[in-house]
Amino acid sequence: MRIGFGSDTHRLVPGRLLKLGGIVIDSQTGAEAHSDGDVLIHALIDAMLGAAVLGDIGELFTPGDPEWKDADSRDLLAIVMEKMCIAGFSLIHMDSVIHLEKPSLKPYKNTIQKSLAGLLMMDIDHISIKAKTAEGLGSVGMGESISAEVIVLMEKTEPDAWV
Ligand code: MG
Numbered sequence: 001m002r003i004g005f006g007s008d009t010h011r012l013v014p015g016r017l018l019k020l021g022g023i024v025i026d027s028q029t030g031a032e033a034h035s036d037g038d039v040l041i042h043a044l045i046d047a048m049l050g051a052a053v054l055g056d057i058g059e060l061f062t063p064g065d066p067e068w069k070d071a072d073s074r075d076l077l078a079i080v081m082e083k084m085c086i087a088g089f090s091l092i093h094m095d096s097v098i099h100l101e102k103p104s105l106k107p108y109k110n111t112i113q114k115s116l117a118g119l120l121m122m123d124i125d126h127i128s129i130k131a132k133t134a135e136g137l138g139s140v141g142m143g144e145s146i147s148a149e150v151i152v153l154m155e156k157t158e159p160d161a162w163v
Contacts, residue, residue, distance in 0.1 A: 001092075001153060001154070001155055001156075002051040002052070002089070002153070002154045002155075002156065003051060003151065003152065003153055003154075004046075004047040004048055004049070004050035004051025004052070004151070004152045004154060005046075005047055005050055005149070005150070005151050005152075006042070006043040006044060006045065006046025006047035006048075006049070006050060006057075006149070006150045006151075006152075007043050007046070007147065007148065007149045007150070008039040008040075008042035008043040008046065008057075008147060008148055009039065009145055009146070009147035010031035010032060010033050010037045010039055010145065010146055010147075011031070011032045011144065011145055012029040012030065012031060012032070012143060012144055012145055012146055013029055013030065013031075013032045014028060014029050015030070016029065016030025016031060016032060016033075016037065017030045017036065018030040018031060018146070019031070019036050019037065019038040019073070020038060020039070020040045020098060020105070020108065020112055020148075021038070021040045021041060021112035021113075021115045021116045021119075021129070022038065022041065022072075022073065022074045022112075022115045022116070022119060023108060023111050023112050023115050025103065025105070025108055026103065027102075027103055029143065031146060034063055034064060034065075034068060034069060034070075034071075035061070035068050035069075035070065035071040035072075035073055035076065036070060036071065036072055036073050037073075038073035038074075039098070039146050039147055039148040040096060040098060040112070040116075040129075040148045040150070041073035041074065041076065041077050042057055042073060042076075042148070043096065043148040043149055043150040044077065044094065044096070044116075044150045044152070045057045045060075045073075045076060045077060045080045046150070047094070047150040047151060047152040048080055048081075048084055048089075048091065048152055048154065049080065050152075051089065051152055051153075051154040052083075052084060052087050052089045052154065054083065054087065057076075060076075060079075060080070060083075061076055074119055077119055077120075078119070081119075081120070084154070088156050088157055089154045089155070089156055089157070090154065090155050090157050091120055091122060091126075091152060091153075091154055092126065092152075092153040092154060092155050093126045093128075093152065093153040094116075094120075094126065094127055094128065094150055094151070094152045094153075095128040095130070095150070095151050095152075096128060096129055096130060096148060096149065096150045096151075097130045097131070097132060097148065097149045098129070098130070098131045098132070098146070098147075098148045099131075099132055099133075099134060099140045099146065099147045099148070099149075100131060100132075100133070100140065100146045101133050101134060101136070101140055101141055101142070101143045102133070102143060104131075105129075105131035106131070109129045109131065112129050113127050113129050116129075
């Protein structure tokens with residue numbers, strides 16, 4: 001068994017879609033990013049890579065690389081899942097915290113959970129989505145940024161020869 005931890009932060013700006021776990025959130029602002037700026041998926045990717053000790057998202061998808069311009073983070077996740085599979089790791093459980101001042105994510109949590117369950121081919125019972133505001137404090141509180149933290153439990157299922 002391995003644990004992995006990942007976090008991600010993006011600036012919030014007008015004129016961008018706000019995406020979390022592959023779901024579009026109705027918002028006045030969205031994440032400024034080279035890709036679609038889905039902080040939840042980016043933190044999840046880093047957590048999975050961390051559990052497998054396979055580097056980080058920036059090493060895998062070089063920032064500024066035209067190949068990943070406006071990339072759908074779900075596609076990045078699919079690439080990382082394939083990497084995990086080849087390395088013999090399977091995801092058992094994930095827990096997360098999203099830091100966002102507004103809008104409230106309460107109405108979206110279940111949809112995000114279902115979206116990730118589909119992408120990860122996992123039961124929603126093992127996908128925990130939590131959201132917090134920052135009580136008006138700091139860049140999250142001022143509505144200037146969004147961030148996410150994800151922790152995963154992974155199991156190494158295949159022999160090392162697979163790597
Ligand atoms: Mg990111």
